[in-house]
Amino acid sequence: xxxxxxxxxxxxxxxxxxxxxxxxxxxxxxxxxxxxxxxxxxxxxxxxxxxxxxxxxxxxxxxxxxxxxxxxxxxxxxxxxxxxxxxxxxxxxxxxxxxxxxxxxxxxxxxxxxxxxxxxxxxxxxxxxxxxxxxxxxxxxxxxxxxxxxxxxxxxxxxxxxxxxxxxxxxxxxxxxxxxxxxxx
Numbered sequence: 001x002x003x004x005x006x007x008x009x010x011x012x013x014x015x016x017x018x019x020x021x022x023x024x025x026x027x028x029x030x031x032x033x034x035x036x037x038x039x040x041x042x043x044x045x046x047x048x049x050x051x052x053x054x055x056x057x058x059x060x061x062x063x064x065x066x067x068x069x070x071x072x073x074x075x076x077x078x079x080x081x082x083x084x085x086x087x088x089x090x091x092x093x094x095x096x097x098x099x100x101x102x103x104x105x106x107x108x109x110x111x112x113x114x115x116x117x118x119x120x121x122x123x124x125x126x127x128x129x130x131x132x133x134x135x136x137x138x139x140x141x142x143x144x145x146x147x148x149x150x151x152x153x154x155x156x157x158x159x160x161x162x163x164x165x166x167x168x169x170x171x172x173x174x175x176x177x178x179x180x181x182x183x184x185x
Contacts, residue, residue: 016061017030017032018031018039018058018061018062019061022081022082023041023055023063024070025044025069025070025071025072025078025081025082026042026043026049026068026070027041027042027043027044028063033057033058033059033060034059035059036058037056039054039055039056040054041054041055044082045083046072047070047083048073048095051068052068053068053070054066054067054068071095071096072092072095072096072097074092074093074094074095074115076100076113078099085112086110086113087100087112088109089102089103089109089110090114091114091116091117091131092115093116093131093132101132104117104133106119106134106135106168107119108120115131122137123136123137126169137165138167139166139167139169139172141163142161142162143161143162144161145158146158
């Protein structure tokens with residue numbers, strides 16, 4: 001219409017956003033959706049990632065294609081969208097998405113957030129044992145130790161039976177030391 005008197009009473013502007021969210025233990029902020037856009041996130045408390053977690057915000061306001069993930073620190077487990085301390089009596093030795101585990105046999109009760117369970121008095125772990133292994137006690141002495149002289153050239157044959165108590169280990173080894181004694185004995 002030419003020459004008409006027109007009044008603009010109101011204008012509404014709409015835009016779509018991708019809402020703030022937590023995915024794979026990474027928090028992403030609310031983001032205006034225009035074209036497909038990559039958004040950097042941050043790991044939630046007590047979680048870390050090798051690389052910055054990322055996700056794409058689509059033009060429709062939806063999060064798509066998450067890249068990377070965060071994992072809970074040792075002593076923490078994944079609970080929905082957060083990392084929670086292991087309960088007393090439980091532990092988690094490494095950074096992972098795994099749950100905390102019950103302390104193994106022959107260990108002291110752990111405190112909250114434990115990364116290992118210490119052995120009870122009188123029990124030990126071999127340096128090659130994993131922290132998830134139970135602690136073991138020293139074995140008893142071998143049984144039925146016998147020595148037999150073989151011919152006259154100074155050779156000796158030793159034999160024995162396994163100890164009655166293995167201390168909870170299935171990998172016992174034996175060490176035999178041959179020492180030269182003083183001739184006057």
